[in-house]
Amino acid sequence: MLWFESDYTVGAHPAVMDALVRSNAENLPSYGADPYTLRAAEKIRAACGGEGEVFLLTGGTQTNMLVIGSVLRAHEGVIAAETGHIASHEAGAIEHAGHKVLTLPHREGKLSADAVKRYLEDFYADPVYTHMVHPGMVYISQPTEYGTLYSLAELKALREVCDRWSIPLYADGARLGYALACPENDVSMADMARLCDAFYIGGTKVGALCGEALVFRPGRVPAAFRTYIKQEGALLCKGRLTGVQFDALFTDGLYGEIGRNAISCAAALRGYLSRAGYREHIASPTNQIFVVMPRAKYDSLRKEVAFSFWENLDAENCVVRFVTSWATRPEDVEALGKLL
């Protein structure tokens, strides 16, 4: 079987696993006070331009819920693209935390600064706005659910809108490593750290067994955030589990290397797909490829390749998704290419 189903079907990158094995016998402080966690935070801060407060968590929904739940006040909701992960596939975690997700139409998975601006202007122009959920945060993903990217200009425009209404900008970076490794990308990790009030650097989908590194801009950490993490059942007793992994991911450029392998494999696969006449349903430059495929082809190909059905397009065609990761090998892509 060739695996292109997702970037989380294998375990950790071997270097990450090695680090867990090597440190396993050490007696270490718990709850995130161990030297690996401290070192990981230091390295992440360095990658963010030298500043920021770092918290290691175990998953994306958990991270989104903790940030949004602690930053927003009761009367506030979070603006997101209607395709945003928090708007659909997090089982109502944000509403469970008490907040409405205020959805806006998307453009290839992205929120435009203009759409957000219009929404905010209209909201405060509405005479009964005090009877409505106040927009209190803007949520974006880099890359988006469709693998598309915000350009630096687009990110700056969102920042300006947020500044004008004094609301924080938060970016979900579950697959950030793949954005950073894209030749098309012009947003660095330091840009993320500078332009967002908070964002997270995905580990689970980028080489870790589990783990996301949440970064707050200096001064933006909610009061007693560590207690809040504990209260939400998200504080690992053996904090070393995420500490060791992120320390490894940020050593010797491993995080960048993982991203680049996935992106170069995705580029090669796009070549095969294009030459075989497949059309991209959404043009994504990252490690997720959405193409239109005849249903019959899908049915035969899935016998030898693990990949995802996305949605039906018409009577004969469907949209499918191929995903690459650190574990994808050039020979896997080549083998898939021959089957297309």
Added chain:
Amino acid sequence: MLWFESDYTVGAHPAVMDALVRSNAENLPSYGADPYTLRAAEKIRAACGGEGEVFLLTGGTQTNMLVIGSVLRAHEGVIAAETGHIASHEAGAIEHAGHKVLTLPHREGKLSADAVKRYLEDFYADPVYTHMVHPGMVYISQPTEYGTLYSLAELKALREVCDRWSIPLYADGARLGYALACPENDVSMADMARLCDAFYIGGTKVGALCGEALVFRPGRVPAAFRTYIKQEGALLCKGRLTGVQFDALFTDGLYGEIGRNAISCAAALRGYLSRAGYREHIASPTNQIFVVMPRAKYDSLRKEVAFSFWENLDAENCVVRFVTSWATRPEDVEALGKLL
């Protein structure tokens, strides 16, 4: 340094870590649908007498919050000993989930069936009880915060009280492995599964890097519990992380073996302590030993031994805690014995 500070200062038991390494390269289904997780559940069910529904989670506070938050209705609270973990050291996770912890006095960390019965009788005898939080669950720990054990008779008595008022009984088994391995213990895992509506088998403090196995009695799983886990940010994308670990812990009697090592080391240490004239502050048969120690001795001993200050007793003496684990070696106990 000799380590007796807690049972979570080292990583995973080597056999658990090996299992993670061996399975690392496999492509597996996500979110708990992988064969390791399924196999772990099967083995745990077998250890529970053949029945029960098993969910693997990452930590104790998370597990307590998920069980209590999903089983209780809004108007209900949970009865616990005033020393219960949920009553003090979980940062208000239960209240954050909307429920009051109804605390009762403890006896060596334990709730007596009589005290619970009296509370329930008094509650429903109060003419204004509809203006008060209804007792909707009983929470206990096995072993307790003080390392003490409920006997089978005590557990059955609690069950009877719960049956009479039709409220569920839930047991926190963060250190269950150490209870099971105690010669003094007469409550088997199957007894736990049969007498409690839900309980969890601690992994984090008993040989895993992270992980707790929550077991519901057949028919007691809250509706759509998996969705609720997701909603609370507690569903691991790579469910293999806990699946592989619990599969290993329940293979070839590893969970029992880990417990027995800790208990035999604790017994040896109790011998040294007793011979050196130390008095146990709370008589615990499990892997936590609470003894009275002159403050001066504490100050000198801590230079060579990692162990915990518990509380001041009087002007000259304090209570300290020693904890053993799978990683404690007989020679460590012996070395500590010589320093006492």
Added chain:
Amino acid sequence: MLWFESDYTVGAHPAVMDALVRSNAENLPSYGADPYTLRAAEKIRAACGGEGEVFLLTGGTQTNMLVIGSVLRAHEGVIAAETGHIASHEAGAIEHAGHKVLTLPHREGKLSADAVKRYLEDFYADPVYTHMVHPGMVYISQPTEYGTLYSLAELKALREVCDRWSIPLYADGARLGYALACPENDVSMADMARLCDAFYIGGTKVGALCGEALVFRPGRVPAAFRTYIKQEGALLCKGRLTGVQFDALFTDGLYGEIGRNAISCAAALRGYLSRAGYREHIASPTNQIFVVMPRAKYDSLRKEVAFSFWENLDAENCVVRFVTSWATRPEDVEALGKLL
């Protein structure tokens, strides 16, 4: 000034106020145990076909929040038209209670049974539905936000869909009195009680100073609902306040009489508007009239008439709303007719 702004600008219907005055000096049990409240419940039950459990509350948002918050489990959300009151103008009360409002497109403010059916079919056909908010209730308003009415056939069709998926149907009747008084209406109060799991009979907008009467179908009252009302700060100490009012509203057909006055005034006003050449923006048979008006006319008319600007339609025209109530007199309508 002529008042057509809303049905809540005056106090209580004189007969309601009289009842408050007459009962004022009596010493009565508190928290809803007084004879007025009991009698009101009895009369409402009779109007509902003889069955149902009745709770008196103070406002619509409060009632919606209490019903939805107590009936739904954590993983569930409520289906509503995108124009539903809970979806926009209740300040996120439903999300604050932890639940997502799952909005569907409306047809003149109404949800069609077909749209709900399609949504439910699609939801359970989605392979990742366990990661999404489960539809756990259907919310409608009778009349809707636009003053339109569900026919008996439409209501029955919704009931069938709800039955098929075993989810409750709940109706917001903030202005129910105006629906019942409409010649076009074929849904009786007993139909509401029989076809909905819960619905409320609006008092605040139909002749009371405050108060809504919530009716549950037999057997559908959430456990300990009175305690839940108390917990949400919604239990009046002097329950007589709503008890006396609803007792008066359901004595000698007052509730029906109040509705009929508003509806006959609205019909007369529709005649004047039509003859003056105004077009109804949304054809509503109840006490809210939405018409298209030149902006210049709006600006001049508002000097003598209190009514509401609704929204801009084009460069020259806007949509405005006129509302009638128990307090509207035929001579007011005539006077307004002359100004059109």
Added chain:
Amino acid sequence: MLWFESDYTVGAHPAVMDALVRSNAENLPSYGADPYTLRAAEKIRAACGGEGEVFLLTGGTQTNMLVIGSVLRAHEGVIAAETGHIASHEAGAIEHAGHKVLTLPHREGKLSADAVKRYLEDFYADPVYTHMVHPGMVYISQPTEYGTLYSLAELKALREVCDRWSIPLYADGARLGYALACPENDVSMADMARLCDAFYIGGTKVGALCGEALVFRPGRVPAAFRTYIKQEGALLCKGRLTGVQFDALFTDGLYGEIGRNAISCAAALRGYLSRAGYREHIASPTNQIFVVMPRAKYDSLRKEVAFSFWENLDAENCVVRFVTSWATRPEDVEALGKLL
């Protein structure tokens, strides 16, 4: 029947009811924008020394829940006497809002500044305090559940403790009118407004049909508090209901007059009780009188007098409660006196 059961068995003070009747036919803005509400706020501000922001709500539990729920952050709890209303008889409203009530022992229903100080010192001295609920507010009642009063010195001492740890002080004044009217009292309404970050002036138990006036110190109103009120279902559509009542209560000294009648009747009743040989169980100077009574006497007296059984004291005696109000007449007290 003579009524001494509580201060909420009759309706509104006649002057309050008159005001409702007189204003009933007026067309007024809704949601608290009417002139009565604005005037009431102005008068209350004047009584508070000229400053403060006033919000009118309908009940005490609702007010406590709104203040505590909006002022506290997720990780914070509220310190209260174990006898505090929020700790027992509000059905878990505070926990439902997500916050633990941190109870301390009381002294005649009161919290001492010393006890609070010790609690705060101990909390921050605990090395694991980040795993515990942070004390984020101090809640007191004036008068307390037992009718006792904080002196100005006691209140100032609490304020100092709160200042030192920068946490707000909040006072529940459900029966504030009776405190203010006590000869023993040395805390004015302006003192309350100056020394508390927020407090409320009870109306329901002091002459209104419903209503409490919440006062925040300048600058202490939670952001968008009106939206939060709406979100919690606590914003009256016809805000006039509470506006008119508080306007009346604060006109011509009515609020003070109501309190004085209750207090002078209570004083007279204390005289009768004392002369008849009854002992006060808790010495209260306000309108609640707790005395020890032989059970047999209780059984006979209740045939002619409505009053409350409080608790059993010993085999033969019980504690009972008599309460006076604006509606208690000297002749009622005299009649009761003869029956003692």
